[in-house]
Amino acid sequence: GAGVSQSPRYKVAKRGQDVALRCDPISGHVSLFWYQQALGQGPEFLTYFQNEAQLDKSGLPSDRFFAERPEGSVSTLKIQRTQQEDSAVYLCASSLGPRIYEQYFGPGTRLTVT
């Protein structure tokens, strides 16, 4: 069956531009997570949705980061006025149940800010 998909796979943005990263979770999965992974490090939690409700956004590094999941399926992570330190791989994961259930990850979007 279809796994988690993310688009675009690669994004190059000039400093100061806004970007939008899309995540299509596995159909029927209640929970959706966004992570940021810098080179050589493990994924860092950004935010968590249960259906359309954003239950935890404690990992978002600044108010330039915004995530939404308006209909409880597809999610978008938006970064406004990108900075060089935003360069990373952004991973999306979904799971059937609450947040400590087995998570299925997408391939990630590699964002490079120049």
Add this chain to the structure above:
Amino acid sequence: DAKTTQPNSMESNEEEPVHLPCNHSTISGTDYIHWYRQLPSQGPEYVIHGLTSNVNNRMASLAIAEDRKSSTLILHRATLRDAAVYYCIEANNDMRFGAGTRLTVKP
């Protein structure tokens, strides 16, 4: 911040067993131990999880110490495709990844 401690890297020979250790000395009674792995240029992949008892699945075995302060992921016969970063995670309300152990498998 991650609540587990793992070696930065380990090496194994192909077709030999691999034991990947993890310390989680502050674990509470309701925290699960999850293991994920991340192959190059891919998102992490679930491997196994457990609470108190040892667990087996088609990918690996998880041996949990009696005091639950440490655990070991066992790959019974390493293959070249098992080369990845392995993450041990103490999961209660959420899952926080650390830096993991980079496993190199030599032919």
